[in-house]
Amino acid sequence: MNLKDIAVKNLLRRKARAAFLLTGLLIGVATVVAIVTYGDIMEHDISHKLDRFGANILIVPKTENLTLSYGEVSIGGVSFDTEEINEKDLAKISGIKNFSNLAATGPMVLGVVAVNGRKVLMAGVKFNETKILKPWWKIDGKIPDDNEIILGSKVSVLTGLKMGDSINLKGKKLTVTGIVQSTGSQDDQLIFSKLETAQKILNKEGRITMAEVAALCNACPIEEMVNQISEILPGARVMAIQQVVKGRMEAVAQFKKFSYSVSIVILLIGSLVVLVTMMGSVKERTDEIGIFRAIGFRRSHVMKIIFIEAGIVSGIAGFLGYFIGLALTMGAVKIFSDGHGQVIPFQPETAAGALFLALTIGLTATIYPALVAAKLDPSEALRSL
Numbered sequence: 001m002n003l004k005d006i007a008v009k010n011l012l013r014r015k016a017r018a019a020f021l022l023t024g025l026l027i028g029v030a031t032v033v034a035i036v037t038y039g040d041i042m043e044h045d046i047s048h049k050l051d052r053f054g055a056n057i058l059i060v061p062k063t064e065n066l067t068l069s070y071g072e073v074s075i076g077g078v079s080f081d082t083e084e085i086n087e088k089d090l091a092k093i094s095g096i097k098n099f100s101n102l103a104a105t106g107p108m109v110l111g112v113v114a115v116n117g118r119k120v121l122m123a124g125v126k127f128n129e130t131k132i133l134k135p136w137w138k139i140d141g142k143i144p145d146d147n148e149i150i151l152g153s154k155v156s157v158l159t160g161l162k163m164g165d166s167i168n169l170k171g172k173k174l175t176v177t178g179i180v181q182s183t184g185s186q187d188d189q190l191i192f193s194k195l196e197t198a199q200k201i202l203n204k205e206g207r208i209t210m211a212e213v214a215a216l217c218n219a220c221p222i223e224e225m226v227n228q229i230s231e232i233l234p235g236a237r238v239m240a241i242q243q244v245v246k247g248r249m250e251a252v253a254q255f256k257k258f259s260y261s262v263s264i265v266i267l268l269i270g271s272l273v274v275l276v277t278m279m280g281s282v283k284e285r286t287d288e289i290g291i292f293r294a295i296g297f298r299r300s301h302v303m304k305i306i307f308i309e310a311g312i313v314s315g316i317a318g319f320l321g322y323f324i325g326l327a328l329t330m331g332a333v334k335i336f337s338d339g340h341g342q343v344i345p346f347q348p349e350t351a352a353g354a355l356f357l358a359l360t361i362g363l364t365a366t367i368y369p370a371l372v373a374a375k376l377d378p379s380e381a382l383r384s385l
Helices: 003-051 087-095 127-133 153-159 195-201 222-232 242-284 286-294 299-336 348-374 378-382
Strands: 057-061 064-070 073-080 104-115 118-125 139-141 148-152 166-169 172-180 190-194 210-214 236-240
Touching: 003 242, 003 299, 003 348, 057 222, 087 104, 087 222, 104 127, 104 166, 104 195, 118 127, 118 153, 118 195, 127 210, 148 153, 153 172, 172 195, 190 195, 222 236, 242 299, 242 348, 286 299, 299 348
Parallel strands: 118 190, 148 172
Antiparallel strands: 057 210, 057 236, 064 073, 104 118, 104 210, 139 172, 148 190, 166 172
16 A cells, blocks of 8 residues: 555545544534523523512511410401501612612502492502513403503402493492403402502502512512511511512522533533544554654654644534524524524624633543554554555
8 A cells, every 4th residue: 555545545534533523523512502502591581581470579567466266276366556558658668779679569559349239359559560560461451540440350250340331439430441361369359440549449548558569580689678678668567479589590590400411411422422533533543643753753743633633623613513502592492482583692702612612622532542642653553554
């Protein structure tokens, strides 16, 4: 076999090995980019949706309770010294340290009214805040104005009222302008009006029964915010709905852990592909390495050749892997979420990370094969010619 035949054979082998190495690294880098990017998108999407999930802090008046029992049997309790919250005091919330984390504050006044011979609960709210506090509401009709109301689905059935009907509450004529579709909550059993309208009907001008606060945001210090509100409203009891916050954080954390675990496994597989490929390359290029050593190449020169080859292939894999990973992410978003048409922007830091990752895996896994190639005995290598 002459040198030309050896060169052609080695060139074909090198192309095949490079293609195999490129494919292995490309799949690994693209998958990691897709998983990590999709995880970030899902985290943002979850945070965005749950930021609008509703109230997660409640402000209610403080009450003193006396539990009554006879022997070991509880026969109920009595609440006393209950005072409603002054609506003006609620404005003090704007002075807390974490006020910027509050999405909405919705005061509410509650009271019992008689409608068509039935006693129902009337709620006065600020409908601008309700859009944030209760984003799941679907109203058949329109938001009420002064002298107008909307009905919960169960109230509509129990009272026989429908849109366009009018009722008289304590001398005030109110027109039904909408019905809230069933929510599966206490809202189905309420009559809703503007806060000022309900306060006048219930003779509670300037007072509120409770307030809902939406403070769901990424890493919001809920407990600190509860303490801050409690300090400025000493006459109220402030409670955090912990399960909402904890559920969101747990869901996000679990998804991130899963994505990182899968990424580590893929990277290990990619490293193994590089190691096996480069070891095969060294064994198949024994004759080539023997010629290099025979004409004066040092061990460091041989190692440099191996590293340059692995570096070029790894760099190409990192560059292409990032864009293929983005394409996979876009496909996953369209298939597995409601983010149709969502544009995923180019992220320089992620692209640089993908390139660095590919080079790190490729060059690290090439260290051992390069050392093996450098230690080949020239005389033994030349015998394969």
